[in-house]
Structure formats: C-alpha cells, structure tokens
Amino acid sequence: MIEIDISRARSFVKERAYNDSYEKAKQAFEQVKQRNGAGSEWLGWRTLLSDPNDAILEQLDSLATAIREDADVFIVCGIGGSYLGARAVIDALSPFFGTDGPEILYAGNQMSGQYLDELIGYLEEPNAEGESKSVYLNVISKSGTTLETALSFRILRNWMEDRFDDISERIVCTTSEEGGALNELIKKHGFPKFIIPDDVGGRFSVLTPVGLLPIAVAGIDIRSLFYEAVSKFEALEEDPEPVLEYAAVKHALYEQGKAIDLFTTFEPQLNALSGWLQQLLGESEGKENQGMFPAKATYSTDLHSLGQFVQEGPRNMMETFIQVDSMNEQVEVQAEDEDHDGLNYLEGRSFHDINSRALEGTLQAHHEGGVPCVVLTLDKLNAQHIGEFIYLYELLTAVYCYCLDVNPFNQPGVEFYKKEMYQLLGKQ
Amino acid sequence: MIEIDISRARSFVKERAYNDSYEKAKQAFEQVKQRNGAGSEWLGWRTLLSDPNDAILEQLDSLATAIREDADVFIVCGIGGSYLGARAVIDALSPFFGTDGPEILYAGNQMSGQYLDELIGYLEEPNAEGESKSVYLNVISKSGTTLETALSFRILRNWMEDRFDDISERIVCTTSEEGGALNELIKKHGFPKFIIPDDVGGRFSVLTPVGLLPIAVAGIDIRSLFYEAVSKFEALEEDPEPVLEYAAVKHALYEQGKAIDLFTTFEPQLNALSGWLQQLLGESEGKENQGMFPAKATYSTDLHSLGQFVQEGPRNMMETFIQVDSMNEQVEVQAEDEDHDGLNYLEGRSFHDINSRALEGTLQAHHEGGVPCVVLTLDKLNAQHIGEFIYLYELLTAVYCYCLDVNPFNQPGVEFYKKEMYQLLGKQ
Structure with missing residues (x-):
C-alpha cells in the first residue's frame, strides 16, 4: 500500500x-x-483496469520472453507518452549496472543526429561474446508520423533491413488499430503489432502495450x-x-x-x-x-x-x-x-x-x-x-x-510549435 | 563566440x-x-582567470594523462558543486556510447546503498580484456566531511585498500589547502592532492581542479x-x-x-x-x-x-x-x-x-x-x-x-536540513 x-x-x-x-x-x-x-471520450485508461484483458498480457509476455532470449539490444522508439512510462518503470526496477536480459536503449525521443549516428556505431560493435549484436526494435506511435519517432525509425529500419534477414521478427509496432503509417508497413512486412486503444491518450498509456512490451522485455513482471x-x-x-x-x-x-x-x-x-x-x-x-x-x-x-x-x-x-x-x-x-x-x-x-x-x-x-x-x-x-x-x-x-475546470485529456498547445516547425521545414 | x-x-x-x-x-x-x-570574499572564480596559473593546468594534465593510460574506471566522488560542473562539461563533450579513455562514474552524490552496492559489483567484474578492472578515484570535498561524499568515500576507499596495493597512486584528493578530514588522510597515505582555493565556492569551482581533473581524465582539452x-x-x-x-x-x-x-x-x-x-x-x-x-x-x-x-x-x-x-x-x-x-x-x-x-x-x-x-x-x-x-x-x-540585492555566494538555507538530519542521526 x-x-x-x-x-x-x-x-x-x-x-x-x-x-x-x-x-x-x-x-x-x-x-x-x-x-x-470534459474529454470523457479519453477514459480508456480506466476501462483497461475495470475490464482487464488477460489475453493481451499473455501475448506481450510470450513475445517479450522470445525477445529476451535472442536480443542483445532492444530499442524503444517513441516520444512523450510513447516512452516516458516505460522508461519510468524500467529505470525504477532495473539494476544501475547491467541487466540479465537485453540492454534497453531509447531512440526517436529527440532529434540529435549525433546520438543516432553513435547509436548505430554502437549497434555495429560486437557483443560481449564477440558476435554481431542481435537488435530488436519497438516503434510506438499512434499515427506513425510523429516527426522525431518517424525520422529515427526510418533510419533504424533501413539499417536493420541492410543488416538482418528477418526484420519482420525484429521490429514490433505498437500503433492504432487502423490507419496511420505503421499499419501500411505492417501490411508490407508482417511486423508483429500491438494496438494502442483509441480512447487512451499517450500520457495515460503506460498500462497498455505502449508501456508493457518494453517493461516486459526488461524482465519486469507485467502481471504484478x-x-x-x-x-x-x-x-x-x-x-x-x-x-x-x-x-x-x-x-x-x-x-x-x-x-x-x-x-x-x-x-x-x-x-x-x-x-x-x-x-x-x-x-x-x-x-x-x-x-x-x-x-x-x-x-x-x-x-x-x-x-x-x-x-x-x-x-x-x-x-x-x-x-x-x-x-x-x-x-x-x-x-x-x-x-x-x-x-x-x-x-x-x-x-x-x-x-x-x-x-x-x-x-x-x-x-x-x-x-x-x-x-x-x-x-x-x-x-x-x-x-x-x-x-x-x-x-x-x-x-x-x-x-x-480544465480538460485533463487534450493538449491543444502542443500543436503550435509543430505548425511553426512544419512551415519552416516547407511541409505542404 | x-x-x-x-x-x-x-x-x-x-x-x-x-x-x-x-x-x-x-x-x-x-x-x-x-x-x-555582499560576499566579495568569494570572488576567487574571477582571480583564477585574471591571473591564470598555468603550472596547475600542467600538473592536472600530466596526472590525467597517466590515469587515462592505466584506468578502466575513474570515479568522481563529490556532491553539488563538487561534481555538477565536471559532469556538465564531460557530458556535453563526450560521446553517448563508450569513450576512448576510462569510463567516468559518479559516487558520493547521493545516499543510495543500492547504487553503491551495484557499483562495487560492477568494479569487481573483469574489464573488456577479461582482466581485473583498474580503478582510480577522485574525492572532492573542501571539508572531507560532507555526509554523502564522506560515506561513499569511506566504503570505496576500504574496498580499494583491500583490492589494490598502490592506493596511494589511485586515490586523488581535491580539498582545501589546510585542515579538513582529507588532509589527514593525505598525510597518512600520500595521496596526490589538488587544492580548492578558499575564495571559490562550490558552484563557482568548475574551472579549479574540482572540475578540471575529471574533465581532463575524460580526455577533454582543459587548456582550451x-x-x-x-x-x-x-x-x-x-x-x-x-x-x-x-x-x-x-x-x-x-x-x-x-x-x-x-x-x-x-x-x-x-x-x-x-x-x-x-x-x-x-x-x-x-x-x-x-x-x-x-x-x-x-x-x-x-x-x-x-x-x-x-x-x-x-x-x-x-x-x-x-x-x-x-x-x-x-x-x-x-x-x-x-x-x-x-x-x-x-x-x-x-x-x-x-x-x-x-x-x-x-x-x-x-x-x-x-x-x-x-x-x-x-x-x-x-x-x-x-x-x-x-x-x-x-x-x-x-x-x-x-x-x-542578495548575496550570490552564500547558501545559508542548506544548513537547515543538515541540522535536522544530524539530530535525527544522533550526531553529537
């Protein structure tokens, strides 16, 4: 308690x-x-708990177990609510030094080219056994077009395509049920997919697959x-x-x-x-x-x-x-x-x-x-x-x-910088 | 510019x-x-620059070079102004993944026993070549009795004494010219010493040996x-x-x-x-x-x-x-x-x-x-x-x-929690 x-x-x-x-x-x-x-269409974070779906936990657990057995590195590619919850739980419950499973790394949560460059360099270094690193990636985005995440994902996906024959097993998408850029890619490549419920906003999503898959891959008991x-x-x-x-x-x-x-x-x-x-x-x-x-x-x-x-x-x-x-x-x-x-x-x-x-x-x-x-x-x-x-x-x-007296579930102000930025970038 | x-x-x-x-x-x-x-006796951060002491930079550089050649890990043991400046510069100018010199780790900047426990476990693991890790430590404290730093330093010093024959070359003290707990230890063990000028407060000390030794060990050009x-x-x-x-x-x-x-x-x-x-x-x-x-x-x-x-x-x-x-x-x-x-x-x-x-x-x-x-x-x-x-x-x-209209150089409020804490700890 x-x-x-x-x-x-x-x-x-x-x-x-x-x-x-x-x-x-x-x-x-x-x-x-x-x-x-206000915003009561966004109360899915409660429905999740009032009506638990054990089948999803089962699927998450079994995929996470398979990834833990094979991966040296697991990359969480998301920004804001798509990674902060997972990171919070993983940091709180993992050792400071090393882990008994894959190393969890983050990408797509900022736009540092230097970071991405060095991340790829690190992924290309051999693992502790001197073998080529086994890399898995979980991209997390409702729309698949959030700029930071989509940019890093495009680069990392291309790198993985060049490096691995089985990317359809190495890339997991957490996205909306229908529509969006990731669903098109899923159709093409057959990536495993988890759904972000439509009625759960990013910052309330840690107990959906958004947070639970990375947390399970980190070896934390998601059922508890x-x-x-x-x-x-x-x-x-x-x-x-x-x-x-x-x-x-x-x-x-x-x-x-x-x-x-x-x-x-x-x-x-x-x-x-x-x-x-x-x-x-x-x-x-x-x-x-x-x-x-x-x-x-x-x-x-x-x-x-x-x-x-x-x-x-x-x-x-x-x-x-x-x-x-x-x-x-x-x-x-x-x-x-x-x-x-x-x-x-x-x-x-x-x-x-x-x-x-x-x-x-x-x-x-x-x-x-x-x-x-x-x-x-x-x-x-x-x-x-x-x-x-x-x-x-x-x-x-x-x-x-x-x-x-404010709507807890919207974020209208976040659009302003995006609008200015897209204009500066010449997006049509 | x-x-x-x-x-x-x-x-x-x-x-x-x-x-x-x-x-x-x-x-x-x-x-x-x-x-x-107000507080004009604390303007040493200006004197440092108006009257640069190249000899100290030389000493720092040469010790840092020696440490870089031998160390796998260099531990910075200090809190507040005794480590924030070094960390700021090192993080800003080092790669995200790996380094070409020793790994820089921090201790004595909090009181997590779990951290210290795991840190020692990590230090006891072999290095990338399968050999026992070569560890150096820089303890940074004017008085040598700042609780967080002194506690971690006591544990790490004892661990180093058990593990290495040459701790007098592995532990470097950055402390006040005279007095304080560290000067007694320096007398006993002959640790290399750098002086924190009396007229420079912790948060203004990054350009003294407080910041410059760790920064130099990280391979950053301290002269520039x-x-x-x-x-x-x-x-x-x-x-x-x-x-x-x-x-x-x-x-x-x-x-x-x-x-x-x-x-x-x-x-x-x-x-x-x-x-x-x-x-x-x-x-x-x-x-x-x-x-x-x-x-x-x-x-x-x-x-x-x-x-x-x-x-x-x-x-x-x-x-x-x-x-x-x-x-x-x-x-x-x-x-x-x-x-x-x-x-x-x-x-x-x-x-x-x-x-x-x-x-x-x-x-x-x-x-x-x-x-x-x-x-x-x-x-x-x-x-x-x-x-x-x-x-x-x-x-x-x-x-x-x-x-x-406030004195920029004192921090009278920091004493309040210390007073309460020492009372709770039964310090005489």
Missing part, C-alpha cells in the same frame, strides 16, 4: 478553502465515474504491475477518499497562488518516474493559463543545488516527497580505528537508514521553512507498488484537473 | 522598467569589479576550456554590455512577477549543463524569499511533456534557449520509394537542420504564446565554447543576484 500524508500541506490551507476544494474534488470524481466531464493497478482501481472506486483529499489540498494550494509543485525522491532510480509525472500532470493541467509547474529533483544530490531555493526562495512552491520505506541493500557503515571523517557514530547503520533520516530532516526543514509538503510512502520498490502508484496518479490527475 | 539575443524577452518589459534594471546591473557589475558587494574562459573574462571586463543587458532583462522580468526560468536545450548531451545552471543560479538567487526557479527541459523530447504547460499554462515563466549552431553529424534523410511516413519532403536534410527548425518553431510559438525568451547561441559544441559559457553564466549570476 502507498500511504499519502497530506498533513504537512493541509496546515497551510484555511479550513474553508480546503472544504471548498474537497467539494470540487468530490464532484470531479463523480464526473470521472459518470463519464460526463498491471493487476496491482487493477486492485488500486477497485479500491479507489470503493473509497476514493485518499485521492479526493490529495486533489483537494493540491487544488487549495494552487488557488492560494502556489506556482510550482516540486516532486522529490531520495532514490536516484526514481528520476524517470518524476519525468513521467511531469508529463502526466504538466500536459494535463497546463492550459487556459492554469496549472502548477511540475518540477523534479533527486535528493539528496539536489539538496546541494536546489535545496537553498526551496528552503529560502519565494514561498510559491509546494513539494511532493516520494519515499520508499525499505530497500534491498547491504551497505553498512563500519567503524574505523582512526575516525578521520568522524563517521564512526554511524557504525552499523545502513545507507538506506541514513538516507531516510535525510528525508525526514529535509521534510521538517522545508515544512518549517514554509513549504507545504505532501508525502507518498511506498513500502518497497517493486512492480506492485509502481503499478499502484501509476493508477493513483492517473486518477489524481483527472480529479485535480476537473477541480481546475 | 556565444551570441545572446534578448530581443524576444525585452519586448515583454516596459522601457522604463528595463532601464531601471539596467542601471542596477551596471552598479552590480561595478560591485563585482570593485569587490565591495580554461583559456577561452580567460578570454571571455577579459572581453567582458572590457565590455560587459552583453551580460548587463541579459541581467537587466532577467531582473525586469523577475520584478514583473515571473516565477520560473526554464532552461531548454535541443541537444540531449547538454542536459547536465542545465543541471549546473540550476545550482549556479538557484543556490545563488534563491534566498530572502527571492529568485526565479531555474527549471530545465531537454527538447524536443520535453515538448511532448512540458511543452503544453509552457505554451498555455500560467504566464509566469520565462524561457532560456541554449542553441548550438552547427553539429558534427552525418545523418541525413534519404528518400524512399514508398513514402509511407510522408518524410520524403525532408530528403537530403540533416537531423541537425531539422532540429534547428524545431527550435526556431518552438521559439516562435512560445514567444507568441506570451513567454519571454532569451536565446544563447553557441557556434559549436567544443571545449572553447563551453569555457566561454561557464564564465558568462558565473558573471551573469553575480550581477543578476546583486540586482536582487
């Missing part, structure tokens, strides 16, 4: 303001449930991830109170003028999870001149960079701590004869124990310094808890955005 | 407000020059980096106009109520440079309830996450684009017989060319959407331009903070 403690945030909000926001959150949750709010999200869905349908309170306090703080919500973790492997949150919240709430900027920091390292600002900068910030209660690690401080660095007083303590005191100390200091703080505590870092975390934040995002 | 274009920011500021801020910036620059502003910073120093002493105008417009926008300065790059290897900027600005300006939160984004990937917020969220943001004019890359779009993805119209264009149009389009869209934009353009990504960039932002930070 993930615990949400809003007490250190609620103390900054007047009772009446909180109650008003709480009423809004209650109505907002009803809008989500009754499917009568998925079914714990299902359990969380059911629990919150029954009793949405934790989300209503969280949305209420966040909304009340926004109404009070808070401009930034800083998401902080004390575990470096959760950095990409904050990146997923940035998109989920930022793209959902940042419209009609509204929203709190979702910033991210990884402590304790960023206490030595952004910490000063949080402690004593403008009081326009709230902070959300994502804490992990227990970690699997065996590093303990040992006493030394000569206590040069003065650390002997920590003898026998684990790093996680010390890290947790750093979190507690930071929380106290920032709270006393005038920063409203929400604390989410995960018992452990495993697929179950991450699954729970994902649905929790998806629902929070929808409820909180309805409190702001 | 780095060009700074403030025109798309200045248009959001009334002439009179700009002139007031400009006058402040002029005075601020005089305070820096005359060494009569350093002497281009010297040239920039001299040029701006002569004519500070570009910095005065930049500081003036940033200050005027802050006075107007802007809460966030979003630093954006279109080259993924510049992500860590934005991290260095976050500390440099955030820790300098974020005090006495003042400052603009320095956020960072890497486009175009983050256009698919934060882009919506920037385009249509609250108009409380300015944006700083860091652009690179030309890149060394050879990836071009080729025409295909069947134009499935509709990209044939880009035939013959390089990725960098397309990426540059994306930048231009984004800049136009955000500017038209009501976001004041500053654009810094680097001709190329090389050591010279990064050296220039570093001094430019160091001076800007000092001048802009004096405009805000």
Whole structure:
C-alpha cells in the first residue's frame, strides 16, 4: 500500500478553502465515474483496469520472453507518452549496472543526429561474446508520423533491413488499430503489432502495450504491475477518499497562488518516474493559463543545488516527497580505528537508514521553512507498488484537473510549435 | 563566440522598467569589479582567470594523462558543486556510447546503498580484456566531511585498500589547502592532492581542479576550456554590455512577477549543463524569499511533456534557449520509394537542420504564446565554447543576484536540513 500524508500541506490551507476544494474534488470524481466531464471520450485508461484483458498480457509476455532470449539490444522508439512510462518503470526496477536480459536503449525521443549516428556505431560493435549484436526494435506511435519517432525509425529500419534477414521478427509496432503509417508497413512486412486503444491518450498509456512490451522485455513482471493497478482501481472506486483529499489540498494550494509543485525522491532510480509525472500532470493541467509547474529533483544530490531555493526562495512552491520505506541493500557503515571523517557514530547503520533520516530532516526543514509538503510512502520498490502508484496518479490527475475546470485529456498547445516547425521545414 | 539575443524577452518589459534594471546591473557589475558587494570574499572564480596559473593546468594534465593510460574506471566522488560542473562539461563533450579513455562514474552524490552496492559489483567484474578492472578515484570535498561524499568515500576507499596495493597512486584528493578530514588522510597515505582555493565556492569551482581533473581524465582539452574562459573574462571586463543587458532583462522580468526560468536545450548531451545552471543560479538567487526557479527541459523530447504547460499554462515563466549552431553529424534523410511516413519532403536534410527548425518553431510559438525568451547561441559544441559559457553564466549570476540585492555566494538555507538530519542521526 502507498500511504499519502497530506498533513504537512493541509496546515497551510484555511479550513474553508480546503472544504471548498474537497467539494470540487468530490464532484470531479463523480464526473470521472459518470463519464460526463470534459474529454470523457479519453477514459480508456480506466476501462483497461475495470475490464482487464488477460489475453493481451499473455501475448506481450510470450513475445517479450522470445525477445529476451535472442536480443542483445532492444530499442524503444517513441516520444512523450510513447516512452516516458516505460522508461519510468524500467529505470525504477532495473539494476544501475547491467541487466540479465537485453540492454534497453531509447531512440526517436529527440532529434540529435549525433546520438543516432553513435547509436548505430554502437549497434555495429560486437557483443560481449564477440558476435554481431542481435537488435530488436519497438516503434510506438499512434499515427506513425510523429516527426522525431518517424525520422529515427526510418533510419533504424533501413539499417536493420541492410543488416538482418528477418526484420519482420525484429521490429514490433505498437500503433492504432487502423490507419496511420505503421499499419501500411505492417501490411508490407508482417511486423508483429500491438494496438494502442483509441480512447487512451499517450500520457495515460503506460498500462497498455505502449508501456508493457518494453517493461516486459526488461524482465519486469507485467502481471504484478498491471493487476496491482487493477486492485488500486477497485479500491479507489470503493473509497476514493485518499485521492479526493490529495486533489483537494493540491487544488487549495494552487488557488492560494502556489506556482510550482516540486516532486522529490531520495532514490536516484526514481528520476524517470518524476519525468513521467511531469508529463502526466504538466500536459494535463497546463492550459487556459492554469496549472502548477511540475518540477523534479533527486535528493539528496539536489539538496546541494536546489535545496537553498526551496528552503529560502519565494514561498510559491509546494513539494511532493516520494519515499520508499525499505530497500534491498547491504551497505553498512563500519567503524574505523582512526575516525578521520568522524563517521564512526554511524557504525552499523545502513545507507538506506541514513538516507531516510535525510528525508525526514529535509521534510521538517522545508515544512518549517514554509513549504507545504505532501508525502507518498511506498513500502518497497517493486512492480506492485509502481503499478499502484501509476493508477493513483492517473486518477489524481483527472480529479485535480476537473477541480481546475480544465480538460485533463487534450493538449491543444502542443500543436503550435509543430505548425511553426512544419512551415519552416516547407511541409505542404 | 556565444551570441545572446534578448530581443524576444525585452519586448515583454516596459522601457522604463528595463532601464531601471539596467542601471542596477551596471552598479552590480561595478560591485563585482570593485569587490565591495555582499560576499566579495568569494570572488576567487574571477582571480583564477585574471591571473591564470598555468603550472596547475600542467600538473592536472600530466596526472590525467597517466590515469587515462592505466584506468578502466575513474570515479568522481563529490556532491553539488563538487561534481555538477565536471559532469556538465564531460557530458556535453563526450560521446553517448563508450569513450576512448576510462569510463567516468559518479559516487558520493547521493545516499543510495543500492547504487553503491551495484557499483562495487560492477568494479569487481573483469574489464573488456577479461582482466581485473583498474580503478582510480577522485574525492572532492573542501571539508572531507560532507555526509554523502564522506560515506561513499569511506566504503570505496576500504574496498580499494583491500583490492589494490598502490592506493596511494589511485586515490586523488581535491580539498582545501589546510585542515579538513582529507588532509589527514593525505598525510597518512600520500595521496596526490589538488587544492580548492578558499575564495571559490562550490558552484563557482568548475574551472579549479574540482572540475578540471575529471574533465581532463575524460580526455577533454582543459587548456582550451580554461583559456577561452580567460578570454571571455577579459572581453567582458572590457565590455560587459552583453551580460548587463541579459541581467537587466532577467531582473525586469523577475520584478514583473515571473516565477520560473526554464532552461531548454535541443541537444540531449547538454542536459547536465542545465543541471549546473540550476545550482549556479538557484543556490545563488534563491534566498530572502527571492529568485526565479531555474527549471530545465531537454527538447524536443520535453515538448511532448512540458511543452503544453509552457505554451498555455500560467504566464509566469520565462524561457532560456541554449542553441548550438552547427553539429558534427552525418545523418541525413534519404528518400524512399514508398513514402509511407510522408518524410520524403525532408530528403537530403540533416537531423541537425531539422532540429534547428524545431527550435526556431518552438521559439516562435512560445514567444507568441506570451513567454519571454532569451536565446544563447553557441557556434559549436567544443571545449572553447563551453569555457566561454561557464564564465558568462558565473558573471551573469553575480550581477543578476546583486540586482536582487542578495548575496550570490552564500547558501545559508542548506544548513537547515543538515541540522535536522544530524539530530535525527544522533550526531553529537
């Protein structure tokens, strides 16, 4: 179970303001449930969980197992919601150094030619056994024409065609059911295909094949991830109170003028999870001149960079701590004869124990310094808890955005730069 | 030369407000020059450049060459200003995949026991030639007792003592001239030592041995980096106009109520440079309830996450684009017989060319959407331009903070969490 403690945030909000926001959150949750709010045609991220399709999990699992057996490298080719969720889960649950399966690399998420150039050079180097690398690629795009992804995919696909005889087994497409550029290629080459449901937007798609195939290839148990999200869905349908309170306090703080919500973790492997949150919240709430900027920091390292600002900068910030209660690690401080660095007083303590005191100390200091703080505590870092975390934040995002009276599911502003860019590129 | 274009920011500021801020910036620059502003005992980052010490560069270069010849892995053990500068420069100028020298790894910049555990496991694996890895470590800390760094260093030093006979040649200390925990260890073991000047704070220390040793070990020409910073120093002493105008417009926008300065790059290897900027600005300006939160984004990937917020969220943001004019890359779009993805119209264009149009389009869209934009353009990504960039932002930070009437060089707020944490840890 993930615990949400809003007490250190609620103390900054007047009772009446909180109650008003709480009423809004209650109505907002009803809008989500009754499917009568703005953008309600995009609620497929809930249907996924209310009506789980085990057959798809089975297919994903079996393809992932086959890829894990043969691949040295698995490339995830997608941008925004087409890769941030997978990356968040994979980074959170994979070792820092090496893996027992294929190396997971990313492409099509930016337009650096240098990166693509060097990536191909790396793919052409022999693997650890001195053999030519076995490369698989998963291209993820509803339309197949998102510029960054389509560009990188064209280059990588051509490279793979030159290099491998069996690209029809090496390239997997995750795309819309019908139409779009990838479906044409699938017809031609017979690439395996997974469908992105029409009613699930990119930033809500991590529990569809968009996220689940790369996550399964990384060796993470997608059933545990998925079914714990299902359990969380059911629990919150029954009793949405934790989300209503969280949305209420966040909304009340926004109404009070808070401009930034800083998401902080004390575990470096959760950095990409904050990146997923940035998109989920930022793209959902940042419209009609509204929203709190979702910033991210990884402590304790960023206490030595952004910490000063949080402690004593403008009081326009709230902070959300994502804490992990227990970690699997065996590093303990040992006493030394000569206590040069003065650390002997920590003898026998684990790093996680010390890290947790750093979190507690930071929380106290920032709270006393005038920063409203929400604390989410995960018992452990495993697929179950991450699954729970994902649905929790998806629902929070929808409820909180309805409190702001904005449509959580569109992103009209993203079109502006594209329009300018395509004009500059001379696209007809 | 780095060009700074403030025109798309200045248009959001009334002439009179700009002139007031400009006058402040002029005075601020005089305070820096005359060494009569707050914290003027910390201006050593200027003395370094006004009076370059070539002998130190020589020593750094020769030690780095020796390490590059023997090391498989070089660990940078430091936190905050003790590693962010090195990481920024190394990431900006190194390949994405592999290197021709030792692998550079980081430790002591957080308190993840899992990371440290896995790091040691990785160090114990054989190198590519099947031999035991040759490991060097550079510990960087003025006091030697910064908790994160001291903890990791104690564990790694003990591990190295068990593994290598010659640790006195494998561990290099960068620390204060006298006193501190590391100087005691240096006396005992004879570790090579480099000095952090007393009058240079962590976030201004990248051009001291703090940053320069790791940068040199990464194979980057530290003379080019350093002497281009010297040239920039001299040029701006002569004519500070570009910095005065930049500081003036940033200050005027802050006075107007802007809460966030979003630093954006279109080259993924510049992500860590934005991290260095976050500390440099955030820790300098974020005090006495003042400052603009320095956020960072890497486009175009983050256009698919934060882009919506920037385009249509609250108009409380300015944006700083860091652009690179030309890149060394050879990836071009080729025409295909069947134009499935509709990209044939880009035939013959390089990725960098397309990426540059994306930048231009984004800049136009955000500017038209009501976001004041500053654009810094680097001709190329090389050591010279990064050296220039570093001094430019160091001076800007000092001048802009004096405009805000805060001491750019202290960080009193960082002590609060430490106090709480040490109490929780039972430190006497």
